[in-house]
Amino acid sequence: MKLFTFIIKKAMKPTVILTAGLLCAALVFMCASFNSSYGKADDYKKILSGFSTAKEGYEFSKGKSSMISDTGNEIYAKADKYINSHNNGGVPGVLPNSMVDELLEARSASYENSKQIYTIMSKQLYSQAKSCELISERVEGYSRNIRRGVKDEYSLKTAELMTDDYTEVLHNEESSDTVYDTRAADNFTDFLSSEIISYIGIFMLTFSVFSSELQSRRFASIRISAYGAKKYAAARSFTGLLQAAVFFTVFCFALVLSVLISSGSSILSMPVQYLKGFELSHLSLSFGGFILYVYAIKLIHLLALAAASMLISLISGKVIVSAFGSGMIFALCIAAGRLEGAAGQILSCDIIGMSNDINVIDLGGSPIRVIYIFTAAMIAFTLISFLMIILLSKRRRCYA
Amino acid sequence: MLKVQTERLFKYHKVMILVLIIMIAASRLVADRVMKSESVSPYKSAAVSERFDELLEQSEGMTLEQCAQFIETRQLSSLKGGAEQDEITAVMLYRSELQKCFEVRGYRNYCLYGKGIVSIDIPKDINTNNEKYAGFAVPKVVNSDAFMKYLYLSSFSLIPVIILLLTAVLRADSYEKGVERQIMLSAERAGFHRVREWIMISEITLVCAAEQLSLLIMSGTLGRNEYSSAPLQSVTGFTTSAFRGTITQFIVFIIARQLLSAVLCYQVFAILAQKLCSVKRYILAAFGITALMSLASYYIPELSPYMFASIGKTENMAYSLDYISIIDGSEAPLVIILMSSVICGLIIWRRAEN
Numbered sequence: 001m002k003l004f005t006f007i008i009k010k011a012m013k014p015t016v017i018l019t020a021g022l023l024c025a026a027l028v029f030m031c032a033s034f035n036s037s038y039g040k041a042d043d044y045k046k047i048l049s050g051f052s053t054a055k056e057g058y059e060f061s062k063g064k065s066s067m068i069s070d071t072g073n074e075i076y077a078k079a080d081k082y083i084n085s086h087n088n089g090g091v092p093g094v095l096p097n098s099m100v101d102e103l104l105e106a107r108s109a110s111y112e113n114s115k116q117i118y119t120i121m122s123k124q125l126y127s128q129a130k131s132c133e134l135i136s137e138r139v140e141g142y143s144r145n146i147r148r149g150v151k152d153e154y155s156l157k158t159a160e161l162m163t164d165d166y167t168e169v170l171h172n173e174e175s176s177d178t179v180y181d182t183r184a185a186d187n188f189t190d191f192l193s194s195e196i197i198s199y200i201g202i203f204m205l206t207f208s209v210f211s212s213e214l215q216s217r218r219f220a221s222i223r224i225s226a227y228g229a230k231k232y233a234a235a236r237s238f239t240g241l242l243q244a245a246v247f248f249t250v251f252c253f254a255l256v257l258s259v260l261i262s263s264g265s266s267i268l269s270m271p272v273q274y275l276k277g278f279e280l281s282h283l284s285l286s287f288g289g290f291i292l293y294v295y296a297i298k299l300i301h302l303l304a305l306a307a308a309s310m311l312i313s314l315i316s317g318k319v320i321v322s323a324f325g326s327g328m329i330f331a332l333c334i335a336a337g338r339l340e341g342a343a344g345q346i347l348s349c350d351i352i353g354m355s356n357d358i359n360v361i362d363l364g365g366s367p368i369r370v371i372y373i374f375t376a377a378m379i380a381f382t383l384i385s386f387l388m389i390i391l392l393s394k395r396r397r398c399y400a
Numbered sequence: 401m402l403k404v405q406t407e408r409l410f411k412y413h414k415v416m417i418l419v420l421i422i423m424i425a426a427s428r429l430v431a432d433r434v435m436k437s438e439s440v441s442p443y444k445s446a447a448v449s450e451r452f453d454e455l456l457e458q459s460e461g462m463t464l465e466q467c468a469q470f471i472e473t474r475q476l477s478s479l480k481g482g483a484e485q486d487e488i489t490a491v492m493l494y495r496s497e498l499q500k501c502f503e504v505r506g507y508r509n510y511c512l513y514g515k516g517i518v519s520i521d522i523p524k525d526i527n528t529n530n531e532k533y534a535g536f537a538v539p540k541v542v543n544s545d546a547f548m549k550y551l552y553l554s555s556f557s558l559i560p561v562i563i564l565l566l567t568a569v570l571r572a573d574s575y576e577k578g579v580e581r582q583i584m585l586s587a588e589r590a591g592f593h594r595v596r597e598w599i600m601i602s603e604i605t606l607v608c609a610a611e612q613l614s615l616l617i618m619s620g621t622l623g624r625n626e627y628s629s630a631p632l633q634s635v636t637g638f639t640t641s642a643f644r645g646t647i648t649q650f651i652v653f654i655i656a657r658q659l660l661s662a663v664l665c666y667q668v669f670a671i672l673a674q675k676l677c678s679v680k681r682y683i684l685a686a687f688g689i690t691a692l693m694s695l696a697s698y699y700i701p702e703l704s705p706y707m708f709a710s711i712g713k714t715e716n717m718a719y720s721l722d723y724i725s726i727i728d729g730s731e732a733p734l735v736i737i738l739m740s741s742v743i744c745g746l747i748i749w750r751r752a753e754n
Contacts, residue, residue, distance in 0.1 A: 025692055029699040036699075076520045083518060090468030090495075092502050092518040100510070101518050107524050148471075200691045208680045215679075319679045320568050323687070324419075 003198045003227050015243045018204055026197045026251065027258060035189045044117050051179050054128035060127060065118035072106045079103055090197055091338050123276065124182050131273040132170060139166050145194065158360055158367040163284040172271050172284055184262035187286055188255060192294060193351040198248055198302060199330045205243050206306045209236060210314040211322035233393030237310050237386055244306040245299060252295050278356045290307045294351050301349040304378040307385035314389055345373045416569050420562055424611055431553050434619060443545045444493065451490035452543050456626065459541065463499055467541060471495055494541060501539040504633045508536040523640045530644055532723040541635035542626050545633060547647055549619035554714040557658065560690045561711065562607060563665045570600065572673035572682040604662045612655050621651065642723035642730035653732050654714060660739040661708035667746040705735045
């Protein structure tokens with residue numbers, strides 16, 4: 001216990017400094033990502049608060065967006081017609097300045113701002129307005145297949161699994177009638193599933209855990225101490241995992257806080273199906289529950305990577321080699337995002353890919369959720385790495 | 401001194417050199433494979449590209465009006481004469497490229513003479529940034545596939561990571577072991593530092609040059625003679641770019657920027673290695689700088705030309721060059737001058753410290 005407390009006290013300072021630094025960077029980049037996706041639509045909240053139901057808001061914003069586009073399209077069509085009709089042997093006609101002024105007006109900042117507000121609003125409210133309908137259609141599709149006498153066992157099992165989930169989802173959605181501003185929540189989900197700042201933090205915390213001790217020969221002194229190599233390795237690895245957990249918890253909490261400041265705490269009770277791209281998600285969770293779900297998934301993934309990084313640092317014995325080796329593991333995880341299918345989703349911790357639709361794979365004729373395989377694989381990997389660190393630590397000699 | 405240091409490098413760091421070569425080659429091959437495996441390729445097929453090049457040869461030296469007449473005649477004859485699909489596709493692509501040229505010339509004429517817009521796609525800042533568009537050269541029809549492939553392949557350049565590793569092995573390790581303190585006592589220290597610096601910068605320059613040459617060969621850009629006379633605005637996607645120069649000059653700018661970024665990255669990392677005297681802290685600091693610059697250039701594209709240690713998309717950097725009215729040109733010369741000045745300042749400072 002004394003050893004453990006000593007190691008934790010030593011490890012806290014770098015964890016705090018790193019967490020603070022990377023958190024500031026993450027908040028800045030998340031805001032930049034929000035601004036680039038959603039612009040500075042100040043009137044957005046004011047317009048949204050005027051709708052009593054999501055369907056009303058969706059129909060209105062879609063209509064308004066189409067109307068603004070149509071007005072613009074009329075001007076563009078008129079100009080296009082003029083150019084084509086004055087085409088002289090392949091040389092396009094020159095537009096008169098009055099038409100150029102109209103085109104510039106149609107592309108002006110105020111016009112673009114209005115168009116952006118209603119386009120974003122219709123996309124945001126689509127999930128809220130249509131999710132129930134889309135899920136009901138899907139459930140109806142499953143029942144239709146059964147009535148038609150589909151015999152394929154795997155399809156039937158998948159249909160049964162999804163029908164149960166969707167029934168619960170529909171029940172949750174029916175009891176929710178608030179119109180939500182989901183911009184910050186969508187941005188948070190997109191950012192957290194594609195950000196690499198957490199990987200950077202875990203790498204920096206764990207890449208040299210054992211290699212610096214081996215290279216500086218401190219490990220030789222630790223081996224002959226009362227605790228020995230095994231106890232020390234166990235305590236140090238556990239501390240490394242704890243550092244990773246603390247870092248990610250603070251990181252995630254701060255990002256969630258920024259979402260709550262932007263959207264208000266009522267967003268926590270929103271069904272997850274109201275997020276952009278999650279209309280057909282089988283998760284019967286509120287957004288608050290989804291945050292915990294995402295936090296747990298990402299934490300499991302990061303703990304597995306932290307354990308792997310510490311194992312590499314023990315095996316390599318040199319700081320530079322462990323940096324390179326650990327870096328390769330993290331780079332492979334990021335690059336695995338380009339792979340298609342369950343393998344890519346598991347390796348890169350693709351939260352959106354694993355949660356926004358059916359996401360099952362055929363394992364021995366039964367549909368198994370990808371998320372279960374992911375969780376089992378990551379926990380197994382973490383435990384195996386942890387055990388290997390303890391076993392190898394006794395045999396590890398210092399770098400000579 | 402040079403012989404000793406070079407021998408030491410190849411004798412004791414063979415594995416590291418091999419790893420670096422494998423890293424560079426692997427990253428380029430992976431980028432090439434990914435590019436070729438795209439399900440919907442934005443590039444022309446080989447047959448269409450060949451036909452397109454024939455049209456370019458036949459229309460060389462013509463004005464835009466003459467090119468329009470030429471392609472109208474070709475289109476009519478290919479439709480009447482039952483030409484192959486590849487030829488028809490090449491003709492349609494030539495027409496759309498020619499249309500882009502007319503559009504760019506239209507922006508220029510509108511800003512110079514008050515009229516000339518020939519498309520519905522007008523830049524929003526055409527009235528506020530009048531001088532930018534007035535300074536455009538008349539574009540030409542070009543086969544831009546090779547240039548776009550070059551930009552794609554030069555994405556995610558691992559040069560900052562390579563410099564990080566090189567500096568860690570050759571500098572940070574020495575500082576941590578206290579070798580530098582012994583060198584400070586030697587009479588040959590000035591010569592030692594000078595030679596070591598030259599070796600490092602030569603290595604980095606060699607790595608950058610080899611990488612860029614391989615990219616130019618792999619993308620097919622080297623054989624494109626028309627790039628030396630076609631303005632950058634002839635390329636789709638760059639029709640409103642502020643860069644005033646030909647496609648070849650733009651490629652030279654990218655290469656120069658990469659080289660200066662690499663040298664600047666080395667200078668900064670060398671200072672970190674000297675000040676921190678610990679390989680672990682050096683890796684943390686250097687990696688932190690690389691990571692933050694890469695993220696900054698991804699999330700805030702306006703900063704990407706200045707992010708010297710970023711592993712970022714070259715395309716993003718290329719699109720982000722702004723127009724500077726004071727110099728009546730793009731940010732490109734500013735980027736080069738700024739980087740060169742910082743490099744000179746850092747070299748002078750480090751020499752004084754040593």
